[in-house]
Every structure is written in structure tokens, then in C-alpha cells.
Amino acid sequence: MENYFNFKKQINEIELNKIAAQIKNGKLVLFPTETVYGIGTNGLDAEAVKRIYQIKGRNFKNPINLLVSSMEMVEMVAQDITDLEYQLMETFFPGPFTLILKKKSCVPAIVTATSNTVGVRMPNHEIARKLIAYAGVPIAAPSANISGKLSGTNLEDILADFSDKVDFMIDGGSCHLGIESTIVKVIDGIPHILRPGAVTSEQIKQISGQVIVESSNLPSHDLKHYQLGVPSILISGKNEEKTITKIKEIAKNYDFPILLTFSENQNQYHTIHVMDIGSKNNLEEISKNIFTKLRQAEKLKPDIIIIEGVEKKGLGLAIMNRLLNVCNHHCIEMES
Numbered sequence: 530m531e532n533y534f535n536f537k538k539q540i541n542e543i544e545l546n547k548i549a550a551q552i553k554n555g556k557l558v559l560f561p562t563e564t565v566y567g568i569g570t571n572g573l574d575a576e577a578v579k580r581i582y583q584i585k586g587r588n589f590k591n592p593i594n595l596l597v598s599s600m601e602m603v604e605m606v607a608q609d610i611t612d613l614e615y616q617l618m619e620t621f622f623p624g625p626f627t628l629i630l631k632k633k634s635c636v637p638a639i640v641t642a643t644s645n646t647v648g649v650r651m652p653n654h655e656i657a658r659k660l661i662a663y664a665g666v667p668i669a670a671p672s673a674n675i676s677g678k679l680s681g682t683n684l685e686d687i688l689a690d691f692s693d694k695v696d697f698m699i700d701g702g703s704c705h706l707g708i709e710s711t712i713v714k715v716i717d718g719i720p721h722i723l724r725p726g727a728v729t730s731e732q733i734k735q736i737s738g739q740v741i742v743e744s745s746n747l748p749s750h751d752l753k754h755y756q757l758g759v760p761s762i763l764i765s766g767k768n769e770e771k772t773i774t775k776i777k778e779i780a781k782n783y784d785f786p787i788l789l790t791f792s793e794n795q796n797q798y799h800t801i802h803v804m805d806i807g808s809k810n811n812l813e814e815i816s817k818n819i820f821t822k823l824r825q826a827e828k829l830k831p832d833i834i835i836i837e838g839v840e841k842k843g844l845g846l847a848i849m850n851r852l853l854n855v856c857n858h859h860c861i862e863m864e865s
């Protein structure tokens with residue numbers, strides 16, 4: 530594949546510079562960030578951004594965020610930024626944090642789905658940061674997945690969907706965090722979390738004193754939930770014994786159930802095909818693994834995927850938000 534660049538061990542600066550120049554000219558690139566892979570192009574080029582919508586099969590009502598590499602670039606695309614918004618950016622940039630700001634007129638209407646706001650994020654990933662900086666323009670980049678599918682957290686998972694549709698693919702290995710950024714919009718001086726992520730509500734509250742979690746208020750919310758090719762169900766609860774019994778009971782009704790569960794619980798299920806999503810005491814590990822494990826499970830064509838949930842606290846809130854979406858809210862919460 531001549532459009533494939535392997536920067537897993539080391540970035541080839543000359544090649545990255547060449548790709549960045551092409552991105553500025555409206556070419557499309559798959560590239561890693563610390564959250565998930567993005568599919569990006571020059572965010573100020575309406576025609577190029579249109580291609581991203583088409584390739585993803587994305588609804589034009591669903592706006593796309595801009596990735597930046599500096600505060601100057603934030604100010605290139607956003608205006609009337611308040612002190613609290615600056616404070617949030619100073620604290621959480623670069624990182625898994627997207628802030629919805631009032632847009633400037635240079636941002637094409639197609640990027641923001643005609644709204645007067647624009648989502649801005651400064652990724653904390655060397656390849657992504659350099660790509661943006663070398664391009665010298667903000668990069669419009671949604672998650673690299675066909676609309677309605679799970680975000681890609683390594684290049685192998687998305688190669689088949691995109692290899693003949695994008696101009697460049699940069700392989701940076703697995704994404705460190707594995708789920709998409711926290712999205713925040715400040716409304717009347719209070720940060721509202723529109724999508725939970727690795728920057729938690731607790732962390733945001735430390736800056737602003739107040740925070741409102743409204744995890745289902747994105748423009749994309751009414752459009753689509755993630756779709757797996759097979760049915761799935763989420764089981765969660767504090768009482769582990771009860772949860773395990775319930776999982777066994779559900780699994781009995783299927784010929785080929787697959788269970789995504791914690792490392793510690795692998796031995797509890799002798800007759801069920803289990804997959805390890807990480808230690809129950811390590812939410813970072815679970816978040817990093819979850820999308821790719823779901824994809825692996827789906828490929829085995831089970832008649833159901835059963836997923837053991839985590840507590841909706843800290844990073845657990847973001848993990849459960851994605852899992853509920855995957856299961857289309859088909860969830861059993863066990864009483865303790």
C-alpha cells in the first residue's frame with residue numbers, strides 16, 4: 530500500500546511534512562490521536578470536508594470538530610472566548626477534551642452543520658499534533674469509522690473500510706485512551722458535558738465549581754447509535770455473585786453467546802466463550818480495549834454479545850455511555 534505510513538516506532542519527519550502539505554491542499558488522512566483514530570483534512574476547505582461526510586456516510590446535520598495544535602489556532606476559528614473557557618482549555622489542552630466555542634466566519638458552514646458554534650480540541654498525540662502544526666491549518670477530523678460503527682482504536686480495525694477511500698494512512702499503533710474525548714459546552718457560565726470521556730466531570734468541577742452532565746444531548750444523538758452486526762446486552766451491578774448468575778442464566782438461552790468480562794472473572798464461566806476486557810480495577814485498560822474487543826467479538830458471529838458493565842463513576846461514566854449506546858440501551862442493572 531503506497532499510501533500507508535508506519536510511524537509506530539518512529540515518525541518520519543520528512544514524510545509527515547509531505548502528508549501535512551497535502552492535507553492543507555484538501556487530501557484526506559487517517560491518523561492516530563490519543564483517544565481514537567481520526568479521518569482528517571483541512572478544516573477551512575469546505576469541499577475537502579464534504580468528502581469526509583461522504584466517505585463516512587455521515588449525516589450533514591452532524592457537525593465535525595476541528596483539531597488544533599496551538600492556542601493561536603483556537604483563536605483563528607473561535608471568538609468571544611470567556612475566561613472560564615480559556616481556563617478549561619488551559620487545564621485540559623492538549624488532551625481528550627473538546628470545547629464547543631462560538632465560531633468565526635472563516636469556519637465553513639459544512640464543518641459546523643450551519644450552527645454558530647464549533648467544537649475545538651488540541652490532541653495530545655505526537656503524530657496528530659505535528660500533523661496539524663506542519664499543515665498550519667486546523668484539521669477537521671471526526672472519528673475514523675463508517676457512521677454508526679464503532680470508532681477505530683487501531684489502524685487494522687478500520688483499514689478495510691477506508692484504505693481505498695483516503696489519500697494517506699498513518700499507523701501509530703493502538704490509541705492510548707480508546708474512547709472519544711469529553712465534549713463540553715459552557716452555557717450561562719456552567720460547563721455542560723455533552724459527551725463523557727477521559728476528562729471526568731469531577732475534574733471539570735474542580736475548575737468551574739459546577740458541572741452539568743447531559744450525556745445524550747449531542748447533535749448526533751437522534752441520528753444513530755452504534756450498530757453491531759449482532760444483538761448485545763449489558764449487565765451491571767455491584768453484587769458480583771448475582772451478576773454472574775444472571776449472565777449464566779441469559780447465556781443459556783443462546784447457542785453461541787460471547788461474554789466480554791473482566792480479567793478476574795474469566796474462570797467463572799466454563800461453558801461460555803469469554804473475552805477479557807481488562808481488570809475490573811483498571812478502567813483505563815477497559816477503555817483502551819473496549820472498542821477493539823467488541824469488533825473482535827462481532828467478527829466471530831455469536832448470536833449474542835453479553836457485556837459486563839462498570840460503575841458509572843469517573844472514566845466509568847464514559848465507558849458505560851458507549852456500552853449503553855452499543856447495546857441500544859438494552860441493559861439489566863442488578864440490584865445489590
Ligand code: TXA
Nearest residue numbers: 564566567592593646647648671672709710747748749
Ligand atoms: O476524541 C475525539 O473527539 C475524536 C478524535 C478523532 O478527535 N473525534 C470524535 O469526533 O469523536 P466525532 O465526529 O466522531 O464526534 C464528535 C461529536 C459528534 O457527536 C458531533 O455531533 C459533536 O461532537 N459536535 C461537533 N461539533 C459540535 C458543535 N458545534 N456543537 C455540539 N456538538 C458538536
Ligand code: MG
Nearest residue numbers: 671672673680
Ligand atoms: Mg464518531
